[in-house]
Amino acid sequence: MNTGETTSLVIVGGGAAGLMAACYAGESGLPCVLIERKHRVGSKLLMCGNGRCNLTTHLRSEAFLSAFGDELADFLRPSIEAFTPHELQSWFKQRGLPLMQTRDGKVFPKSERAPDVVHMFSDRLRDLGVPLCLNAPIKSIVPKKDGFTVSVSAFTLKAANVLVATGGVSYPKTGSVGDGQKMAGELGHRLQPYRPGLVGLEWKTPWLMENSGASFKEATAVIYDGQTRIGTTSGLLECERWGLGGGVISNATRLVARANIKSPRLEIVPHPGAKPLLIDKVKTRPLKEAMVTVGGVDLGDVSAKSMESRVTPGLYFAGEVLDIDGPTGGYNLTAAFATARTAVRAIAGTEGMEAKDRPPTPPRRKARKNMRAAQYRRRRRKG
């Protein structure tokens, strides 16, 4: 198949960023096609928060951004200020997904079911008539004089703009295998090397044998590079058969990866008053098991205000394909959603349109409107 038509936007990847981008484009009336490598959209979303999907946090923008560290916060600021965690919550509620907040400020769907999030997106895309192409890994994106040719093995599409939302490289079975980074690299973008972020630590000691299967809710970890203290994390510590996991460790491994520490040292206190556990040789679990990929398309090659490539005009990036990663707690999904919206807003602008949220009419209001229309018709019939 070869479609002669040119669409305004091809979105590559139906994960968190791609689904949000397609909904926003659809609601704005911006013609777009969403192309997904797997047989279904949102495979990684389904795994999020142990199947409960921690969508975002209760935090305000500045506190949210500061959790990423200065460099990432600067890049994400325009996107997060334009779509704050609070606006994100309203966005989901207006589209029929009730939410709930835990005591520590994490926000989940009220049902605590990740499939409800994916269904919300796919139902909305169907209602908006956004074409969705599954089982279709994009093989190449070729810039042309007036846009791009985007090729899947069975067909090619012409697009004025392309948004790459292909994710990181962890949990490759969910479809995120690094295609977007590879295509960006071929087009001349710089790539930051991949490192596992938010992952467990391999560690075998008599202490672990004694405590295997135990978890500690109030653990803390201090991360050192030589004698220099790099950061502190706190939260749940889980003692696994292979080593240590839980939020306190996941967030510590992300800090280690982000700071590119060659020989990090960790000091872990399992609970207040406990003797610290010292880990001199940090060995993380493999990248494929990480919740987030540190590394990806270099942020220097992408505009923070529009997500447009500085190397290939008309090409945009959103989500984890970029060198963006946050701690656990809804930060990564929020960043994926917000950067996707920035890209769509900018693309709509180049097409002479204004991106707009158009939530569906709530059923009660719709019913009232229908009732009033029926009354009006009856009155007219009576004369």
Ligand SMILES: Cc1cc2nc3c(=O)[nH]c(=O)nc-3n(C[C@H](O)[C@H](O)[C@H](O)COP(=O)(O)OP(=O)(O)OC[C@H]3O[C@@H](n4cnc5c(N)ncnc54)[C@H](O)[C@@H]3O)c2cc1C
């Ligand atoms: C186990 C686990 C739990 C997590 N829990 C949370 C959580 O609770 N809260 C949170 O904020 N974050 C969480 N994360 C992180 C979060 O899931 C990711 O940061 C987020 O999904 C990134 O969104 P994305 O759209 O950039 O990429 P993805 O969601 O990975 O989507 C990328 C999509 O692109 C498709 N694709 C790839 N290549 C191609 C191609 N060539 N052609 C077409 N399509 C392609 C893929 O198939 C995939 O569907 C978790 C991650 C994991 C692994």
